Amino acid sequence: MSGAQRILVVSHGHPDFSLGGGEIAAYRLFTGYRANPQVEAAWFLGRVDRRKGWPTGQISLRREDEYLWDQAVHDWHLMTAVHTDSVTGRFAELLRALRPTVVHVHHYAHLGLEFLALIKRVDPSIRIVLTLHEYMAICRQNGQMVKARTGELCRRSGFDDCNRCFPETSAEGFWMRKQRFSEYFALVDRFVAPSEFLRQRYIDWGLDPARIVMLENGQEDAATLPPRPLAEGSGRVRFGFFGQVSAFKGIDVLLKALALLPRGNRAGVQVDINCAHLEQQTPELQAHLKELAEPLIRQGLLHWAGPYAPGEQASRMAGVDWVIVPSIWWENSPMIIQEAFVFGRPVICANIGGMAEKVRHGIDGLHFQVGNPHHLAETLLECAGSTTLWETLASGIRRPPTVAESTAEHLALLEG
Amino acid sequence: MSDSTGSGLQGGLRAMGLGRRADAGGGTQARVVHVEGAWHIQGLLLVAGWRLSPHIAVRLVAGGTDLQAEVHTLDRGDVAASRSLPSGNGLGFGMVCLAAQARGVELAWKDAVSGNSGVIALELQVDPPLERINFPALGDAGAACLKFLPPNSPVWQMLLARASASTDVCGFARGSVDYCATSEPAGCTLLNGWFFGEPDALVWVEDARGTAVALHGARRYFRSDVQQELAADYAGAWSDTGFLVADTTTRLHGEVYLKAMFGSRIHILSKTRVKVMPDSALEIVRAALEPVSRQSEIRHCAETIAPLVSTLISRDRAQWARSTEHVIEFGPRAASPRVSLVVPLFGRTDFVELQLMAFARDPWLREHAEILYVVDDPRLEADFPRQASEHHLLHGVDFCVISGGRNRGFSGANNLGAAHARAPLLLFMNSDVFPKAPGWLEPLVQTLDTHADIGAVAPRLVYPDGSIQHAGMVFRWRPDLHVWTNDHPGMGFAVGLDPYRELTRVPAVTGACLAMRRADFDRIGGWHTGYLIGDFEDSDLCFTLREAGLHIAYEPGVELIHLERQSFQSIASGDLRLRVTLVNAVIHEHRWRAQLDASAGLQQDSQP
Incomplete structure (x- = not known):
């Protein structure tokens, strides 16, 4: 394709209201497109939830070139939009008015799949790019590929396999789910996977390898932070967790690992938890985490720093030596890993999926056995006890692509 | 009333004094036995009387043949008193038996003690008014008549009224x-x-x-x-x-x-x-057959209710003409399509989008086929047009929605769809059948275009897991259920195990995806609507086509996915489902018994 592109970026949320990794990546790419001279025009359409799941379907202006779409999904099995009239109505009208050459979709969650078909109905020449942020099409369990009841890692979907996780849905029901996703995915021109791991999972699922490329998310062009200044006789003993809490983020693994550190030989380890959305979790998870955290806080091992604003991330990260990503699901391309690398902090992560791909063991970080607090405790002691490890790993970090670089890669994809 | 010596109890008294003389042939010797009345009514013979000793056995004979009458004894204290006998116990008797004609009937008696015996010719009152029958003298024999009489006959009712x-x-x-x-x-x-x-x-x-x-x-x-x-x-x-x-x-x-x-x-x-x-034959099947727990007995009970079920079904069918039909056209209708796709909808509609998306990607289909959805479920009528409109806007495939106003079942819905179809070929398709790829329809159309002797052709259907769901049908006798069933050979097997590699003649094919000519459809009168829900319609159609001299063909070169029975699950499941199937099997068998029997041991015909 040649000539200037007109690109509409569609996302399942607007970062003004929802700070998930997918929303942030989508918005950053929108800003990248808008700043790129090859792009004639760029717009952002973020889904919003004004009435707690009962959408009006209304499309409204957030600010110049940024729109909000009040939309929702109730049927997460088939991923159908609640307000379908607005798909064939207002959304179609918006497309006709904006006349994009490309619609770059970052997620269909909360939006439903239908709008993908509508794009081609309005103009079959509009190219659809879809960036996949997790395993939603493959796995009914919030796209996590973690078994619904046992929390076991899942390696492959299947109609009967999925029926074992969700006995209320028949194997045929899972065939229908895959068929529906596949039919809509057939309308997509190019898929973008932010990790090779995720790309392979979708290829295993049935996506044509030629249609899906791996492209890194772009990061803010921030300066690398200086190493945390050390007091005399102190080591690289400060670890940080950053991100939103969920049952799959593995905070409990980290807390259990801290509890396992032998008294009298803790090497001065201290962990900061910088996390949001604890209050949105189930009462059971909240209680469980509190129960694990309280003795550690009393013992001075743990500092529960709580949520932070986007602008505060650098200052919080400046206070730690290492970033820990203990997730018990596969992850895709966790933004926190890229951010830690931008700021020059090695990462300790679970040895699976997108985490293990983005963090190179022994080069820019360390892996530990997923879900294993004993192994994480050993790793923490190894990090805190070594005088050279941190420098070695910090110097191994490659800077992730900037938003501008990532945008250029995406535009090259559109040219291809 | 007749008596060998006189009438009534007076005659009895006179008989007593003379009864000692044993003479089998003489009239007076018979006075040890008194007949108080003999009646012939509705083919029944009733005789009332008494004897002087309970040891005297009585029976009815005609032309030397024992009529096997039931003899009911009763106490006759009145006889004992008038004869100064110690007890009336067992002296009375009432007799009842079937007797085609009333003439030449005699009462034969024999005294087990004395060895005396005799015969009394009976004078029968034929079809008397009921009040003329001496019921007290008949004892239990009066009521025993009931079991010989047709229920609800006037005599039955009058007899009953007395009891x-x-x-x-x-x-x-x-x-x-x-x-x-x-x-x-x-x-x-x-x-x-x-x-x-x-x-x-x-x-x-x-x-x-x-x-x-x-x-x-x-x-x-x-x-x-x-x-x-x-x-x-x-x-x-x-x-x-x-x-x-x-x-x-x-x-x-x-x-x-x-x-x-x-x-x-x-x-x-x-x-x-x-x-x-209830008007619903399904409810009758439920009420009649649910208590039947032995599978081997269900068929026989199904046989019992089959006429009633058929009555209700035909009454229901008679209502169809009165219901209003609505047709909604989503997009312009093709003027002269080559094939009409008829898809009945029942229970759920979530399959429609997936079918339409697959149709949308098939250029041949879009050029040559018209698509007719038949809403066969009044519950769907409120919401489906809105969904259909949305699908039309999203996917751009033109189609027609026909609402019949009521549930007609698989056959009725297909017939309704066919009535609105415009093409010379019809393809009946279940809503849970999905093309795997474009290009599936043309070969089926070509088969009918190039094989005048083929009346219906159906493709291979596979389950979502890729295994065989349909590769032609055969009929199998199920000895445990006592019925002929439609069987799908190779069901669940890898497609490599399908014995057929090319177009093959088979006994029958599934109706889940079946193509035929409009002219043949009209000639045979369409799908038979005498079944409940859906079981044997397709084999019935195949038998009808075969009777019309056409062959049934299976095309393994075309493959679609079939979720099978998903759309039927919401109406009847489990035990009831089996019972409905057996009722249908009985109806099927009544229509095609000779053909089914002929198929025994000849499970598959040869290739054409």
Whole structure:
């Protein structure tokens, strides 16, 4: 394709209201497109939830070139939009008015799949790019590929396999789910996977390898932070967790690992938890985490720093030596890993999926056995006890692509 | 009234003084036995009388043949008193038997003590008014007539009216009517219940107006619940306690009583209110066959209710013409399509989008086919047009939605769709059948275009897991169920195990995806609508086409996905589903018995 592109970026949320990794990546790419001279025009359409799941379907202006779409999904099995009239109505009208050459979709969650078909109905020449942020099409369990009841890692979907996780849905029901996703995915021109791991999972699922490329998310062009200044006789003993809490983020693994550190030989380890959305979790998870955290806080091992604003991330990260990503699901391309690398902090992560791909063991970080607090405790002691490890790993970090670089890669994809 | 010496008790008195002379041939010697009356009514012979000794045996003969009359003895204190006998015990007798004609009947007697015997010619009163019959003198024989008479005949009702029923605990029978429904307009009644008791006891169901349904010819079956409940009391002596009656001529009203008679005693065993029979044949199958627990007995009970089910089905079909049809066209209709796709919808509509998306990607189909969805479920009519409109806007495939206003079942819905179809070829397709890739329709159309001898062709259907769902059908006798069933050979196997590699003649194919010519469809009168829900419509259609001289073909070169039965799950499942299938199997067998029998041992025809 040649000539200037007109690109509409569609996302399942607007970062003004929802700070998930997918929303942030989508918005950053929108800003990248808008700043790129090859792009004639760029717009952002973020889904919003004004009435707690009962959408009006209304499309409204957030600010110049940024729109909000009040939309929702109730049927997460088939991923159908609640307000379908607005798909064939207002959304179609918006497309006709904006006349994009490309619609770059970052997620269909909360939006439903239908709008993908509508794009081609309005103009079959509009190219659809879809960036996949997790395993939603493959796995009914919030796209996590973690078994619904046992929390076991899942390696492959299947109609009967999925029926074992969700006995209320028949194997045929899972065939229908895959068929529906596949039919809509057939309308997509190019898929973008932010990790090779995720790309392979979708290829295993049935996506044509030629249609899906791996492209890194772009990061803010921030300066690398200086190493945390050390007091005399102190080591690289400060670890940080950053991100939103969920049952799959593995905070409990980290807390259990801290509890396992032998008294009298803790090497001065201290962990900061910088996390949001604890209050949105189930009462059971909240209680469980509190129960694990309280003795550690009393013992001075743990500092529960709580949520932070986007602008505060650098200052919080400046206070730690290492970033820990203990997730018990596969992850895709966790933004926190890229951010830690931008700021020059090695990462300790679970040895699976997108985490293990983005963090190179022994080069820019360390892996530990997923879900294993004993192994994480050993790793923490190894990090805190070594005088050279941190420098070695910090110097191994490659800077992730900037938003501008990532945008250029995406535009090259559109040219291809 | 006739008597060998006189009449009534007066004659009896005179006979007594002369009775000692034993002379088999003479009239006076016969006075030890008195006949008080002999009547022939409705083919029944009734004789009442008494004898001077209970040791005198009596029987009825005609032309030297024993008529096997039932003899009921009764106490005749009046005879004993007038003859100064110590006891009247066993002196009276009432006799009843079937007798086609009234002439030449004699009463033969023999005294076991004295060895004396004699014969008395009977003078029968033919078809007397009932009040002329001396019922007191007949004793239990009067009531015993009931079991020889057709229920509800005037005599039956009059006899019954003379007998009073006891509501006391019955010592010789127990039972209950579990279900009793009458259809006033259809004039039929379904009864389901159980009873057991003395083998000779007479049991019937009777309403407050005296209309009765006798149970002595009823279908009996094993009732596991009765067995379990009462096994302790009765030690399983009566195994087939269940009864099932599907009466297409009788109406019952109000309360119905289950009554039993043994000897002259009549007891009410239970009381039930008559329900209005539901119009739904499915409900009748449920009410009639759900208590039948032995699979081997379901078929026989299905046989019992099949005429009633067929009555309800044809009454239902007669209503179709009165319901309003609506057609909504989403997009312009092709003027001259080559093939019309007819897809009935029942229960759920979430398959439609997936089908339409697959159709949307098929250029040949879009150019040459018209798509007709038939809403065969009034529950869907409120919401489906909106969904359909949305699908049309999203996916850009033109199609038609036909609403029939009521549920017509698979055959009826297909026929309705065909009535609106414009193409010379029809392809009937279930809503849960999905093309795997574009290009599936043209080869089926070509098969019919190039093979004039083929009446219907169907593709291979596979399950979502890729295994065979349909590769042609055959008929199999199921000895456990006592029915012919439609079988899908190779179902669940890898497609590599399909013995067919090319277009092949088969006994029958599935109706889930079947192409045929419009002209043949019209010639055979379309899909047979005499089945419930959906089981044998497709094999019935294939038999009809074969009877018209055409072949049925299977095309393994075309493959689609079939979720199978997903769309039917919401109406009947499990035990009821099996029972409906067996009722359909009985109807199927009644229509195609010779062809089914011929297919035994000849499971697959040769290739064309």
